[in-house]
Amino acid sequence: MIDNIESLSGPGALGAFLRTHRERVTPEMVGLPGSARRRTSGLRREELAQISGISATWYTWIEQGRDVSVSAATLDRLAKSLQMEPAAREYLFSLASVKDPLAVPLSGAPDDSLKNCVNQITGPGYLLDSCWNVLAWNPPAGALFSGWLGKVERPNLLDFMFLHPLSRQLVPDWAERAKRVVAEFRAETSHYAHSDAVRQKVISLRGQSSEFNQWWTQQEVLAREGGARRFNHPLSGETRYRQQTFFPAGYADCKLVMLVPES
Known part of the structure; x- marks a missing residue:
């Protein structure tokens, strides 16, 4: 002992x-x-x-x-x-559980090596920055989100959930998932309290989506977690995945989301 x-x-x-x-x-x-x-x-x-x-x-x-x-x-x-x-x-x-005032998040722009990592994933995978802009994605993700990824100039996961009509068709439990997405995003904003880009994203969505504005004002905070994800794909029908999120070393404001197909 x-x-x-x-x-x-x-x-x-x-x-x-x-x-x-x-x-x-x-x-x-x-x-x-x-x-x-x-x-x-x-x-x-x-x-x-x-x-x-x-x-x-x-x-x-x-x-x-x-x-x-x-x-x-x-x-x-x-x-x-x-x-x-x-x-x-x-x-x-x-x-000390104290935020460092000099901490500066590293750039979220992925280099080619990080993009190549995304392409090595067999299931849908994509990279998000602090505003949940989709920085890179692999072909399976493009196929899952066909009609959105590859179709808009600067894809953003929050914009997709609340502003793109495809989200309500693709995500069968949309209201439940969307409400949780707002709480998860609020939790992450604690790391970017001085980020003007994050602040502007919140202001923009509150003005464009009544659902986002309603759930944002409820002040709920939830940790981003994995778990079961269901989609109603127009070509593949219902598909099920287990979501996992990772944070690549050297990219403080970047996260890798993987959707592992359920057997």
Whole structure:
């Protein structure tokens, strides 16, 4: 039996993460004088607090895992003082459950390698960005959504659900699915609170679709999940799939949706 298993979240995990990084940073790395008489090569708590512009007592409480509220500004100063790489900074903010004000979503435009991945999927597959624009899709997806994909210049999944007449024919449980789509999209907008493109998409749909506007004002939030999907295709009849969603590495605002045919 293993004792003292490290917690993966909460104040204790945040304190342990900061302590480890503090012990890796030498005084010389941050412009402080070193000394051969130091018992440790890393920074002292007081030194880190000083260069970060925060109270030494306050920082000690954070590192000790006390239940204190840590602001984004404090985390930003600590991350910079500890010279954290982007991945470590992102992890720091996630441990504190605080949004990083400097986090910038990567471009959603897929390169050829990512597009080729979509084409390797045997079932319908497509890529969505933060506004749910369809960035790429494979031939099975084009066949499933024939009459929409390949027919409009900039296909958008939200526009399809609420503005394209094909959606109500293709999706047999349209009202149930469409209502959930709104709640899922609202949940995802928390990651793009400062995105003008996302804001404009919401404004546009609220003005064009009474159903979208009604469900948006209900303030429901649901995590995007997979599960059974049914379609009434005009040529293939009823088809059933299991939906899976993945997030490709290196594309912060891009997700890959796969529809796996049910046997």
